[in-house]
Amino acid sequence: MTADFADLLVIFDLDGTLVDTAPDLLGALNHVLAEEGLPPVALDEVRHMMGHGAAALLAHGHLAAGRTWHAQDQSHCVERLIGHYRENIAVESGLFPGAAAVLYELERRGARFAICTNKPTHLARLLLTELGIAARFAAIVGSDLGQPRKPDPRHLLHTIESVAHHAGPTVMIGDSLNDVEAARGCGIPCIAMRFGYLDRPVEELGADAIVESYDRLIDAIVELLGDMNVSGATMGIA
The missing domain is CATH 1.10.150 (DNA polymerase; domain 1)
Structure with a gap:
């Protein structure tokens, strides 16, 4: 049995989490x-x-x-x-291994996803456009002059609010203390990617879960949100 993610919003950090920039x-x-x-x-x-x-x-x-x-x-x-x-924003940059399959599987099961990044919004959108995936995100919210940015939870909250008609569970995927603290401030779980651009051991970030690679991400989401009608899943990525 695979989980139904129809009400799920997955928010990704960009640099070091979704894309190797x-x-x-x-x-x-x-x-x-x-x-x-x-x-x-x-x-x-x-x-x-x-x-x-x-x-x-x-x-x-x-x-x-x-x-x-x-x-x-x-x-x-x-x-x-x-x-x-x-x-030269996408000359050598690309999705981390396994990320494309996870995005596909999340979409197949009905989840939506968004970007919350401290990268300027115009650069984040340009990068994702060059990679051919910008249209797949319900929101792309970067840092803009005078606006809060992670770890300020208002940045993450603004990202959530930018996704129309979202009222279900949300999970943050990141690789830094900024991501974890923003998620904690919004009261949502955060999964840390061990391969990210870490400035300290990943265990010190205080994330709710740590994954080694994208092959384990959906299982980690299921484990975190199992009591929110997102249970009984297997990875199921082709």
């Missing part, structure tokens, strides 16, 4: 560093920082090269990084 973010970072006459950084140096924003990545690149990160340089460098990233 690190290669293109690194490319944009190293492009700007090269323009500044600085050496490139390796992915393993900054992978854990991919969810911390462009300024944090640039600060690391400058400081790693022994150059002072002057405040007056920050805005210009960030704009250049974002501009390069926008033009």
Whole structure:
């Protein structure tokens, strides 16, 4: 027996959870560093920082090269990084292994899904459009100037409210403390992905469940929401 997810809303974080964006973010970072006459950084140096924003990545690149990160340089460098990233947003980025099958299975069982990300909304929507999946999300809510962002639960609440006619159970899928704290503030469960852009051991995030890969995600959702008429499921992904 497979579970009926007709009333379920699954909200995904984007970078490090649904899409592996690190290669293109690194490319944009190293492009700007090269323009500044600085050496490139390796992915393993900054992978854990991919969810911390462009300024944090640039600060690391400058400081790693022994150059002072002057405040007056920050805005210009960030704009250049974002501009390069926008033009190359899906060159190497792609869904994490197994994610496409999970999206298909959630849809097949009647669930809807949304994106709640600290990435600017226009970049999140552009990325998902380039990957050919933007239309499959009931809402894509990123960070916008002057608006709350995770871990502020109002960001996640706004995402939920943006999904028309949703009144059933909701679960958050993420890879950071921001995701867990936002979910906790909204009173919904959160599943953490062990493979994400973690800046600490995943066990320290306080998530309701941890999964190693997308192959285990639907089972984890069923286990968390089993008392909400979402029970008795097997993975069932072709």
